[in-house]
Amino acid sequence: MSIAHGVRKAAVIGAGQMGLGIAFVSAVHAKVPVLLYDKSPAQIKSGLGLMDKILAKDVSKGKLTSEAAKEARDRVTVVDELKHFQGADLVIEAVAENFAVKEAIFRTLSSELSPTTILASNTSSISLTKIAASTIPQGKTANDPEGKASASRVVGLHFFNPVPVMKLVELIAATQTSQETLERARAYAIACGKEVTYSKDVPGFVANGLLMPFINEAIMMLERGVATREDIDKTLKLGMNHPMGPLQLADFIGLDTCLAIQQTIYHGTGDSKYRPSVLLERMVDAQWYGKKSGKGFYEYS
Ligand code: CAA
Numbered sequence: 001m002s003i004a005h006g007v008r009k010a011a012v013i014g015a016g017q018m019g020l021g022i023a024f025v026s027a028v029h030a031k032v033p034v035l036l037y038d039k040s041p042a043q044i045k046s047g048l049g050l051m052d053k054i055l056a057k058d059v060s061k062g063k064l065t066s067e068a069a070k071e072a073r074d075r076v077t078v079v080d081e082l083k084h085f086q087g088a089d090l091v092i093e094a095v096a097e098n099f100a101v102k103e104a105i106f107r108t109l110s111s112e113l114s115p116t117t118i119l120a121s122n123t124s125s126i127s128l129t130k131i132a133a134s135t136i137p138q139g140k141t142a143n144d145p146e147g148k149a150s151a152s153r154v155v156g157l158h159f160f161n162p163v164p165v166m167k168l169v170e171l172i173a174a175t176q177t178s179q180e181t182l183e184r185a186r187a188y189a190i191a192c193g194k195e196v197t198y199s200k201d202v203p204g205f206v207a208n209g210l211l212m213p214f215i216n217e218a219i220m221m222l223e224r225g226v227a228t229r230e231d232i233d234k235t236l237k238l239g240m241n242h243p244m245g246p247l248q249l250a251d252f253i254g255l256d257t258c259l260a261i262q263q264t265i266y267h268g269t270g271d272s273k274y275r276p277s278v279l280l281e282r283m284v285d286a287q288w289y290g291k292k293s294g295k296g297f298y299e300y301s
Helices: 017-030 041-060 066-074 099-112 128-133 145-152 179-191 205-223 229-240 246-253 255-269 278-285
Strands: 010-013 034-037 076-078 090-093 118-121 154-159 168-173 195-199
Touching (some): 017 034, 017 041, 017 066, 017 154, 017 179, 041 066, 041 076, 066 076, 090 099, 090 179, 099 118, 099 128, 128 145, 154 179, 168 179, 168 205, 179 195, 195 205, 205 229, 205 278
Parallel strands (some): 010 034, 010 090, 034 076, 090 118, 118 154
């Protein structure tokens, strides 16, 4: 028998492209109230602006009625502190791929929220087991009942960009995740309109374990002058029917995010096949982050 998600209220941390997308599918598909937090008010403003745009587009295309769009928009409430997430049954964190930042957030969530709240991370490569350990209450060990219970409600829910469009969620169990947490998180992803695959907690999981060496190889081909950026991308688009070539996709994901993921996988495995290219490192040094910053392998206005 399948387990119900039991989420009466969800909360999302981060109003960037991933967090906003997760809030969107939660409000539109799972139809639950959503609390949204971002430390940057400007990010909240642009995130909500994007949500209004996507809702309006879906109404104009007949995918949603204007009443359903209004109801979905009304389900989203912005909060200015994580402690206001109290009452949420599930929190999904979608901030930058940086363990220190995530660790601080999960520590706060664990001290502020009920021990039964499921704490999910949208991380694309970082160890869920390490994130789960950061929720062990101060003064408790991993083997104390409180320490075990706290870590057992942490899980990975890895969405894909653009979240409203991409049909997949990768589900990842930390070493400590309980079966109940895993099944409730799976049920929630399905309620958000997604199909779910499962990956073990290895650096990059299945998706980025495959995608990042592919993107990196394309960047190294560009670096070696094997072909132009256009021809590398065109080869994959027209030769293999990929919707975007690898360089265009890297710009779309964000070059800083690609580099962070590649570094996590490289350091986590020690395998040189995952070593980020120097060109990618230099582009990130130059603050060329791809589409979001107006410049990456291509220019965006
Ligand atoms: N939010 C909501 N909807 C969006 C959107 C967004 N940000 N961007 C595009 N769409 C919608 C469009 O409105 C359109 O909807 P309709 O079918 O209702 O008309 C549909 O998507 C197609 O969009 P377009 O016609 O504008 O453009 P397209 O056909 O070129 O598709 C794309 C755009 C869906 C992004 C497509 O290029 C694509 O699938 N690209 C690959 C994306 C991908 O691989 N994502 C995964 C990245 S990896 C990741 O996210 C995880 C990680 O850990 C790094």
